[in-house]
Amino acid sequence: MEFESEKFNADKDKPLPWFCQQKDRLTALYPDMSEFMICREVSRQCGGGLEHAVKSRTTEKSSEEDIINILYEVTTRTKIGSSRVNLKTKLNTPWKDAVDNPPNKIPII
Numbered sequence: 185m186e187f188e189s190e191k192f193n194a195d196k197d198k199p200l201p202w203f204c205q206q207k208d209r210l211t212a213l214y215p216d217m218s219e220f221m222i223c224r225e226v227s228r229q230c231g232g233g234l235e236h237a238v239k240s241r242t243t244e245k246s247s248e249e250d251i252i253n254i255l256y257e258v259t260t261r262t263k264i265g266s267s268r269v270n271l272k273t274k275l276n277t278p279w280k281d282a283v284d285n286p287p288n289k290i291p292i293i
Contacts, residue, residue, distance in 0.1 A: 187213070192230045192255070194264075199255040207248065220244060223251045230255070233264045 187209040192202055206226045210217060217225075223246060227238045237258045242251060258264055 187229070190229065192234065194234065194259040199252050199259065203248070203252050203255065219248060223248060227251060234258065237262070237264050 187206060190206070192199075203226055206229055207222055210222050210225055223242070227235060227242070229235075230238055234255075238251065238254055241254045241258070246254075
């Protein structure tokens with residue numbers, strides 16, 4: 185099923201279009217599904233830490249608009265949901281260059 189295969193990717197997806205597309209897919213499959221259940225199922229498609237962050241900020245009374253706003257805030261204000269950066273490579277590169285090519289020493293007069 186297309187709904188289950190598409191997870192939210194904070195690096196390439198925007199919260200509003202992604203949420204609306206997932207909602208449309210769910211309502212096509214289950215036309216009688218409540219708004220709460222739609223929000224719950226769509227938030228499950230966020231995956232991992234992003235799913236936890238969204239669910240911990242919502243209540244049973246949260247609307248679709250609330251979920252979209254929460255998803256937007258979490259993805260823009262935190263690194264949750266974005267792809268991981270290899271910090272070892274980033275941190276080792278300048279250090280490695282400094283060891284291989286030490287700066288010229290300034291003579292003391």
